[in-house]
Amino acid sequence: MKYESQRVALPFFAVAMALFVLQVVFGIFAALVYVMPEFMAEAMPFHIMRMSHTNLLIVWLLLGFMGSTYYLMPEEAEAEIHSPMLAYIQLAIFAVAGAGALLSYQFGIHEGREFLEQPLWCKVLITVSFLMFLYNTSRTLLAGRRTAINSILMLGLWLAAIFWLFAFYNPDNLSVDKLYWWWVVHIWVEGVWELIMASLLAYLLIKMTGVDREIIEKWLYVIIGLALFSGLLGTGHHYYWIGAPGYWQPLGSIFSTLEVAPFFAMVMFAFFMFWKGRRNHPNKSAMLWTLGSATVAFFGAGVWGFLHTLSFVNYYSHGTQVTAAHGHLAFYGAYVMMVLAIITYAMPQLRRMQPYNQVLNMWSFWMMTSAMCFMTFTLTFAGVVQTHLQRVMGMNYMEVQSQLGLFYMMRLGAGVVVAISVFLFLYAVFGPAREQLPAESGPALTTA
Amino acid sequence: MTEMLSRNAARNMFFGGSAFFFLVFAALTAHSHWYMVNVSTDKAGLTESVAHGKDVWEKNSCINCHSIIGEGAYFAPELGNVWTRYGGRENPEGARAGIKAWIKAQPLNAPGRRRMPAFDLSETELDALVDFFQWTDSINTQNWPPHPAG
Numbered sequence: 195m196k197y198e199s200q201r202v203a204l205p206f207f208a209v210a211m212a213l214f215v216l217q218v219v220f221g222i223f224a225a226l227v228y229v230m231p232e233f234m235a236e237a238m239p240f241h242i243m244r245m246s247h248t249n250l251l252i253v254w255l256l257l258g259f260m261g262s263t264y265y266l267m268p269e270e271a272e273a274e275i276h277s278p279m280l281a282y283i284q285l286a287i288f289a290v291a292g293a294g295a296l297l298s299y300q301f302g303i304h305e306g307r308e309f310l311e312q313p314l315w316c317k318v319l320i321t322v323s324f325l326m327f328l329y330n331t332s333r334t335l336l337a338g339r340r341t342a343i344n345s346i347l348m349l350g351l352w353l354a355a356i357f358w359l360f361a362f363y364n365p366d367n368l369s370v371d372k373l374y375w376w377w378v379v380h381i382w383v384e385g386v387w388e389l390i391m392a393s394l395l396a397y398l399l400i401k402m403t404g405v406d407r408e409i410i411e412k413w414l415y416v417i418i419g420l421a422l423f424s425g426l427l428g429t430g431h432h433y434y435w436i437g438a439p440g441y442w443q444p445l446g447s448i449f450s451t452l453e454v455a456p457f458f459a460m461v462m463f464a465f466f467m468f469w470k471g472r473r474n475h476p477n478k479s480a481m482l483w484t485l486g487s488a489t490v491a492f493f494g495a496g497v498w499g500f501l502h503t504l505s506f507v508n509y510y511s512h513g514t515q516v517t518a519a520h521g522h523l524a525f526y527g528a529y530v531m532m533v534l535a536i537i538t539y540a541m542p543q544l545r546r547m548q549p550y551n552q553v554l555n556m557w558s559f560w561m562m563t564s565a566m567c568f569m570t571f572t573l574t575f576a577g578v579v580q581t582h583l584q585r586v587m588g589m590n591y592m593e594v595q596s597q598l599g600l601f602y603m604m605r606l607g608a609g610v611v612v613a614i615s616v617f618l619f620l621y622a623v624f625g626p627a628r629e630q631l632p633a634e635s636g637p638a639l640t641t642a
Numbered sequence: 643m644t645e646m647l648s649r650n651a652a653r654n655m656f657f658g659g660s661a662f663f664f665l666v667f668a669a670l671t672a673h674s675h676w677y678m679v680n681v682s683t684d685k686a687g688l689t690e691s692v693a694h695g696k697d698v699w700e701k702n703s704c705i706n707c708h709s710i711i712g713e714g715a716y717f718a719p720e721l722g723n724v725w726t727r728y729g730g731r732e733n734p735e736g737a738r739a740g741i742k743a744w745i746k747a748q749p750l751n752a753p754g755r756r757r758m759p760a761f762d763l764s765e766t767e768l769d770a771l772v773d774f775f776q777w778t779d780s781i782n783t784q785n786w787p788p789h790p791a792g
Binding site for chain 2: 227228231232235239240241242244245304305306307308311342364366367368369370371372373377408411412415416418419422423426427429433434435436437438439440441442443445509510512513514515517518584585586587588589590591592595
C-alpha cells in the first residue's frame with residue numbers, strides 16, 4: 195500500500211461484507227419458504243424477504259465498488275484521496291439509507307417497483323451519498339494521473355449515477371413505466387456496471403501479472419466497447435412483451451446475443467494476460483477470484499443470458515425460474531466475485547501483511563462457486579420443466595409449482611453451502627492471519 | 643488482433659461507437675414511448691382508478707411474489723393476464739367479483755400451500771386494483787403469454 199488514504203477502503207469493505215451476510219440470510223429464508231410455505235408466513239411474508247435479499251445485494255455491491263475505487267484510485271492517479279473525511283461521511287449516509295430501507299421493509303414501508311423499493315428518503319440519501327463519492331473520487335482523479343483504468347471506472351460510476359435518476363420517474367402507464375425502469379435495471383447491470391467490472395479486472399491483472407499497461411488498457415477499451423455496442427440495444431430483449439413495437443424482437447435478439455462478446459473477451463483477456471504475465475504474484479487466492487470472476491461471468495451472464503434471450507425462446511421462458519437461474523449466476527460471477535477478488539487482493543496490503551489464509555480463502559472460492567453453479571443448474575431444470583408444463587401444456591401455475599419441490603429443496607441446500615463458504619471467506623480475510631506464506635500451489639493455479 | 647489496433651484507436655472506437663448506439667437506442671426508446679401511449683395501450687381507458695390501482699399494486703409490493711407481464715418474483719402466479727384467466731373478457735362482472743373475493747379470502751391456510759398474506763384493502767382499493775388488472779390485460783403484448791395459464 196503506497197498511499198495512506200487507500201485505507202479509506204477498509205470500512206467500505208467491512209460494511210459491504212456485513213450486508214453480504216445479511217443478503218445470504220434473507221436468501222436462505224426465501225428459499226426455505228419455497229420448501230416450507232408456512233415458514234415465518236406471519237412474521238415476515240415472502241415479499242419482504244425477497245426485496246431485502248435483492249436490495250441488500252445491490253447496496254453491498256455498490257459499497258464494494260466504492261471501496262474498490264477508493265483503494266485503487268490513489269495508486270492509479272498517484273495522488274492521495276481528495277478528502278478521506280468526506281469518504282467516511284458519505285459511507286455513513288449510505289449505510290443509514292441502506293439500513294433505513296431494510297428496517298422499513300420489516301414494517302411494510304416500501305415503494306413498489308421491483309429492486310427500487312427503497313422509500314423516497316432513502317433514494318434521496320443514496321443519491322446524495324453517491325454524488326459525494328463521485329465528487330471525492332473525481333477530484334482525486336483530476337488532481338492526478340489519468341489512466342484508462344481510472345477514467346473508465348469513473349465513467350462507469352458517473353453513468354450509473356445518471357441512469358439511476360430514472361428511478362425517480364414512475365408514470366401511470368405500466369408499459370411506459372417498464373420502458374424506463376429498464377433504463378436503470380438493464381443499463382446498470384448489462385451496461386455501465388460492465389465498465390466498472392472491466393476496469394477492476396484490468397487493474398487486478400496489471401497488478402498481479404505485470405503485463406504492460408499499454409496492452410491491458412487496449413483490451414479494456416475493446417471490452418467496454420463490445421459491452422456498450424451490444425448492451426444498449428440489447429435492452430431490447432426486455433422490450434419484447436411489454437407493449438413496445440415488434441421491431442424489438444429482431445433487434446433485441448441480435449444485440450443481446452452479441453452481449454456474450456464482452457464476457458467472452460473478458461475470459462480470453464484474463465487468461466491470456468495470466469499466461470503472458472511473468473510476474474508470479476504471491477496472492478494466489480486473489481488471482482483465483484479474478485480468473486474465476488471472468489469465467490463465471492461468461493457462463494452466468496453470457497451463456498445463461500443467451501440461453502433465453504432470443505425472442506422466440508423467450509416467448510416461452512420469460513418470467514420462469516430460468517430467469518432466476520440466470521440472475522443468480524450472472525450477479526455472482528460478474529459482480530460478487532469481482533468485489534471479492536478486489537477485497538482478497540487489497541486486504542493483506544490494508545493490514546500490512548503478506549498474503550495470508552490463502553488455502554482457506556481458496557476453499558471458500560471453490561465451495562461458493564460450486565454451490566452457486568449447483569443452484570443455477572437446479573433453477574434451470576425447474577425453469578425448463580415449468581416452461582414446458584405451463585407455457586406449452588397450459589397447466590395451472592400452482593399445480594406446476596407443486597411439481598418442482600425437489601429442485602427447490604436442492605436450491606435450499608446449495609444456499610446453505612453458499613452461506614458456509616461466505617463465513618469461511620470472511621474468516622480468511624478478516625480473521626487472524628494463521629499462515630502468511632503464499633500457498634505453495636493453489637488448485638488450478640500453478641503458474642506457467 | 644490487438645497488435646493491429648493502438649490504444650488510442652480503441653479508445654476512439656469506444657467513444658464513437660457508444661455515442662452512436664446510445665443515440666439509436668434513445669431514438670427507438672422515444673418512438674416506443676410514443677407507440678405505447680398511442681397505439682399499444684388503452685389511452686382513454688387509463689383512468690384515475692387505473693392509476694390508483696397501480697398505486698395499490700405498488701404499495702403492497704405485489705411484484706415481490708407475483709409477476710406482471712413476466713416481470714416480478716415468480717413465486718406466485720402471473721397477473722398481467724389475470725383478467726383473461728377469470729373470464730373478464732366475456733363476463734366482466736363475474737371476473738371482478740371473483741378476483742376481489744379471492745383477495746379477500748386470504749390467507750387460505752391450506753397446509754403445504756404457499757400463503758398470500760391478508761392485505762387490508764378497502765372496496766375502492768380493490769376495485770381500483772381490478773381496474774388496473776383489466777387495463778393491463780388490454781396491453782398489446784405481441785401475444786404474450788403463450789397460454790392463458792400465464
